[in-house]
Amino acid sequence: MNRSETIAGLKGRNGPAVLVIGGGINGISVFRELALQGVDVLLAEKGDYCSGASAALSRMVHGGLRYLENGEFKLVRESLLERDRLLKNAPHFVAPLPTTVPIFDVLSGITNSAFRFLGLTRRPGRRGAVVIKAGLAVYDMLTASRRLMPKHIFRSRAETLKTWPAINSDIRNSATYYDAWVSRPERLGVEMLNDALAANPAARALNHAQVSGDADGVVLTDTLTGETVRLHPKLIVNATGGWIDLTNAGLGASMPKMMGGTKGSHLIVANSELHDALSGHMIYYENEDGRICILFPYLGNVLVGSTDIRVDDPDQVRCETDERDYILQSLAFVFPHIRIAPEEIVFQFAGVRPLPASDDSFTGRIPRDHFCEAVPGNGALPEMLCMIGGKWTTFRSFGALAADMALQRLGMKRVSNTEDMAIGGGRDFPADAERWIAKKAALSGLAMPRMRELFERYGTDAATVAGGLGDDEMLSGCSYSVGELRQLIAREHVEKLDDLLLRRTTIGVTGKLTSDLIAEAIDILAAAKGWDAARRARERDDFLALLESRHGLDATKLSARSERSAECASALKSA
The missing domain is CATH 3.30.9.10 (D-Amino Acid Oxidase, subunit A, domain 2)
Incomplete structure (x- = not known):
C-alpha cells in the first residue's frame, strides 16, 4: 500500500483502534507489538521514521554500567537482557563491542559513589579501580545465567600501555568488559516497521504526518501535501519521547509537564x-x-x-x-x-x-527507566498512554509494556511475543557468513566484495537487494549504487532527500556526502517521485540548510569533498 492509498483508506473510517503518535524506535516498537496481535493500528510520525532521538543515539547497545551507581538494578538487568536478545534477533546490525575503561586512581570515588547510591549527593566524581571493579562484578553477575560474551578483565598499567600506547600515560589500570553496538539504528527501525506492516494488513503507517487536535477530536495532516484526515481512535499512544509535552499540547490535552529531556x-x-x-x-x-x-x-x-x-x-x-x-x-x-x-x-x-521531568541539578541522576502514564479521555480525545523515559536498548520491552496496556483497554489478548523474533535481515542469519556471501554472489553475478557490502547493510535481505540490481552504476565517491537507492525509495517509505541520505543509508554519517553525490541522489529521487524543477530545487535547498544547521556541513565543505573525490578517482584511473 503506497502513501496515497494509505491516506485514502483512512477517510470515512471509525478507526483506527489505536493511534500511535511518534515513529521513533519506541513508537515503532509498540506499533509492531500491536500489529502482531492483529490490532487495527496507525502509526503517525511528523518527520521521518527514526529521525529524532532514535537517529542521535551513541550507537551503544548496553546495560548501563553507570546506572548501577544510581541503584537502577532493575533497569540494568532488563537492559542486559534486551541487549542479548538484540544480539540474537538483529545480528546483522548488533554486534559485541569490547569496552575498555581507563583507570587513573585506585580508591577515589568510593565515598562519593556510596553517597550517590544512597541518594545523598548529586555531585559527579572520578571513579577509581575499586569502584569500577565492584560495578563490573555486578555486571557479570547479572548475565551469569546466559553468558554470551566474556567476563571482564583487569590490566596493569604496563599491559594497558602495551595494547594502547597512545593512551594517557598517567593511567594506573584498565578494565575491559563486553557490551554491544548497533551499526545502523535507523535501518533497524524501518525493518521493524516493514515487518509489522507485512504481518497485519490492518496496520498502517505514515511518516511526514502531523497529528493535532481540535474541538471535534483528532486531525492528521500530510505535511507533504497539506491534505487532512479526521481520525476517531479508541486509544492514543503518545510515543514522541522528548516531544511528549508538545504533542499533548497540540492535541489539546491539559497535562502537567511530563518530560525533562x-x-x-x-x-x-x-x-x-x-x-x-x-x-x-x-x-x-x-x-x-x-x-x-x-x-x-x-x-x-x-x-x-x-x-x-x-x-x-x-x-x-x-x-x-x-x-x-x-x-x-x-x-x-x-x-x-x-x-x-x-x-x-x-x-x-x-x-x-527522553527523560522524565525532574528538578535534579545533576542530570546524571535522573532515572533512565521507562513507564507509561495513562491520561483519561476528555470527550474530544480518547484515553491516552504516554510513554515516558526509556533508552534505545530497551525499546522492545518498553513497546511490549505499552502494547499490553493498550490490549487490556481494548479487551484483547496477546497472541504473539517478540522476545525471540528476528528482525528484518536478521532472519535466517547464517552461522558461516562468508559461505552465504559466496553463494549469493555466485547466484547474483556480483563480485564477493560487493555482496559483502550488501550483507553488512541488509543482512539476509541482501539477497533480495542483489537480485534487483541488474546492470548497476555506482554513485560518486561512495559504495552505494543507483539501483540500491531506487530500491530503498520504492520499499522503505522515502519521501525526502534526508530520509534517503541520512537514515536509509549511512552516506551522511560516514562523511561521504558531496555536492556531486547530492545532485545524483536528487535526480534518482525526483525521477521516482515525479518531481518538477521547482520541487527539486526546494528539496535541495532544504537538505543543504539541514546539513548546515544540524550537522556542521555547509556548501563549501561539500564542494571541497567533491573536488577531493574527483582527484582521487582520477589518480586511481591513472594508476
Whole structure:
C-alpha cells in the first residue's frame, strides 16, 4: 500500500483502534507489538521514521554500567537482557563491542559513589579501580545465567600501555568488559516497521504526518501535501519521547509537564591515527569533570561523545561550538598526543534523551527507566498512554509494556511475543557468513566484495537487494549504487532527500556526502517521485540548510569533498 492509498483508506473510517503518535524506535516498537496481535493500528510520525532521538543515539547497545551507581538494578538487568536478545534477533546490525575503561586512581570515588547510591549527593566524581571493579562484578553477575560474551578483565598499567600506547600515560589500570553496538539504528527501525506492516494488513503507517487536535477530536495532516484526515481512535499512544509535552499540547490535552529531556551531542571523526589507537575497542572514560564519555570505531571512522545538557525545545537541538570543544577536550585528555583537525570532523549530530521531568541539578541522576502514564479521555480525545523515559536498548520491552496496556483497554489478548523474533535481515542469519556471501554472489553475478557490502547493510535481505540490481552504476565517491537507492525509495517509505541520505543509508554519517553525490541522489529521487524543477530545487535547498544547521556541513565543505573525490578517482584511473 503506497502513501496515497494509505491516506485514502483512512477517510470515512471509525478507526483506527489505536493511534500511535511518534515513529521513533519506541513508537515503532509498540506499533509492531500491536500489529502482531492483529490490532487495527496507525502509526503517525511528523518527520521521518527514526529521525529524532532514535537517529542521535551513541550507537551503544548496553546495560548501563553507570546506572548501577544510581541503584537502577532493575533497569540494568532488563537492559542486559534486551541487549542479548538484540544480539540474537538483529545480528546483522548488533554486534559485541569490547569496552575498555581507563583507570587513573585506585580508591577515589568510593565515598562519593556510596553517597550517590544512597541518594545523598548529586555531585559527579572520578571513579577509581575499586569502584569500577565492584560495578563490573555486578555486571557479570547479572548475565551469569546466559553468558554470551566474556567476563571482564583487569590490566596493569604496563599491559594497558602495551595494547594502547597512545593512551594517557598517567593511567594506573584498565578494565575491559563486553557490551554491544548497533551499526545502523535507523535501518533497524524501518525493518521493524516493514515487518509489522507485512504481518497485519490492518496496520498502517505514515511518516511526514502531523497529528493535532481540535474541538471535534483528532486531525492528521500530510505535511507533504497539506491534505487532512479526521481520525476517531479508541486509544492514543503518545510515543514522541522528548516531544511528549508538545504533542499533548497540540492535541489539546491539559497535562502537567511530563518530560525533562537532556541533549547529547556526538562527533564523527575521520582520523586514522585515532582509529588505529583504539585497537577495535570502545574507550569508555571519565573526563576530568567526572562526565562519562565514549569513543569507538564506527564504520571506518571514530564516534566521539557526548554531552548531557538540559533542553527546552527538542526541535532546535544541535551540536553547538562549546559542545564540540568539550568533546575534543575530553578526547585530548584520554589520548593527549592525537590532534584532530577541523576538517576531520566529518559529521556531527545531537539528540534529546527522553527523560522524565525532574528538578535534579545533576542530570546524571535522573532515572533512565521507562513507564507509561495513562491520561483519561476528555470527550474530544480518547484515553491516552504516554510513554515516558526509556533508552534505545530497551525499546522492545518498553513497546511490549505499552502494547499490553493498550490490549487490556481494548479487551484483547496477546497472541504473539517478540522476545525471540528476528528482525528484518536478521532472519535466517547464517552461522558461516562468508559461505552465504559466496553463494549469493555466485547466484547474483556480483563480485564477493560487493555482496559483502550488501550483507553488512541488509543482512539476509541482501539477497533480495542483489537480485534487483541488474546492470548497476555506482554513485560518486561512495559504495552505494543507483539501483540500491531506487530500491530503498520504492520499499522503505522515502519521501525526502534526508530520509534517503541520512537514515536509509549511512552516506551522511560516514562523511561521504558531496555536492556531486547530492545532485545524483536528487535526480534518482525526483525521477521516482515525479518531481518538477521547482520541487527539486526546494528539496535541495532544504537538505543543504539541514546539513548546515544540524550537522556542521555547509556548501563549501561539500564542494571541497567533491573536488577531493574527483582527484582521487582520477589518480586511481591513472594508476
